[in-house]
Amino acid sequence: MNIGDVAAKSGVPSKTIRYYEDIGLVKPARSANGYRAFRDSDVHKLTFLGRARALGFSIEDCRALLGLYEDESRASAEVKAIAQHQIEQIDRKIADLRRMRDTLAELVSRCAGDDRPDCPILESLGPGGKV
Amino acid sequence: MNIGDVAAKSGVPSKTIRYYEDIGLVKPARSANGYRAFRDSDVHKLTFLGRARALGFSIEDCRALLGLYEDESRASAEVKAIAQHQIEQIDRKIADLRRMRDTLAELVSRCAGDDRPDCPILESLGPGGKV
DNA sequence: ATGGGGGTTCCAGTCGGTGGAAGGTCAAGG
DNA sequence: CCTTGACCTTCCACCGACTGGAACCCCCAT
Numbered sequence: 146m147n148i149g150d151v152a153a154k155s156g157v158p159s160k161t162i163r164y165y166e167d168i169g170l171v172k173p174a175r176s177a178n179g180y181r182a183f184r185d186s187d188v189h190k191l192t193f194l195g196r197a198r199a200l201g202f203s204i205e206d207c208r209a210l211l212g213l214y215e216d217e218s219r220a221s222a223e224v225k226a227i228a229q230h231q232i233e234q235i236d237r238k239i240a241d242l243r244r245m246r247d248t249l250a251e252l253v254s255r256c257a258g259d260d261r262p263d264c265p266i267l268e269s270l271g272p273g274g275k276v
Numbered sequence: 277m278n279i280g281d282v283a284a285k286s287g288v289p290s291k292t293i294r295y296y297e298d299i300g301l302v303k304p305a306r307s308a309n310g311y312r313a314f315r316d317s318d319v320h321k322l323t324f325l326g327r328a329r330a331l332g333f334s335i336e337d338c339r340a341l342l343g344l345y346e347d348e349s350r351a352s353a354e355v356k357a358i359a360q361h362q363i364e365q366i367d368r369k370i371a372d373l374r375r376m377r378d379t380l381a382e383l384v385s386r387c388a389g390d391d392r393p394d395c396p397i398l399e400s401l402g403p404g405g406k407v
Numbered sequence: 408a409t410g411g412g413g414g415t416t417c418c419a420g421t422c423g424g425t426g427g428a429a430g431g432t433c434a435a436g437g
Numbered sequence: 438c439c440t441t442g443a444c445c446t447t448c449c450a451c452c453g454a455c456t457g458g459a460a461c462c463c464c465c466a467t
Binding site for chain 1: 319320323324327328330331332341344345347348349350351352353355356357359360362363366367369370373374376377379380381383384387388389390391392393394395397398400401402403405
Binding site: 158160161164168178179180198203204 | 422423424425426431432433
């Protein structure tokens, strides 16, 4: 299988697949003409990677998960720990974003939004403010 | 004022201040010895930038906001529009993260997390899965 | 004069790709 | 047999927004 087919099947762009090879996540064989020759197992790995990335796992987490995925004698506890850690990271990001959002929403609600220059948003960002 | 004092007063690291000069957000004068010479207005700008960045505004948004901040004849509507757009971006990010979080939480809840190898998390990421 | 704590420039690296140039390969159609 | 066009290859540069570090300069106190 050539890279284009794999990209179509796995949903991971060709460019990204080459990048994943660069960083050692997949190791496709090579045909005589120099083309990468993918097996079904590579497609499975790439599908796996695409989904893991969509869940926000870092590349290094993906590398670890892929190792566990391939390891028939893994302990599910290891996988669960990584996933739980990822949930914590996401929760932290959400909390940060929510704080930003609330602050912004409050500022926006106090801004007239007309053609006059006075603006609580800019005032809060400036030296007197306390955002 | 030297860069270190400004960093302390504005809360923006020296390195970042130099970077902001590089990309044209601040334009400090220079002393005879080649050191950057900041005025109070530069400190105000950098404080402004620090706060705007903390609210998640992109550098380009910051540039626009800084322009409006400096423009006495601005219309608050312009500022409000940028802030509202930013809120929308944040909302979209939160929604994405929440989807990830929910999916992960569901997978984690179904994973035994013991020393056995069977793991719904890995199964969902693999070729049979449907994350 | 020496030491330490500023400052300066410039280059490289972060993360996870993405875009594009220059060139090789292959199957189909004229 | 040749050309066209779609694929593939490598390599290098760029995105955002910094951050780390090397190598060097400057100024003040001891």
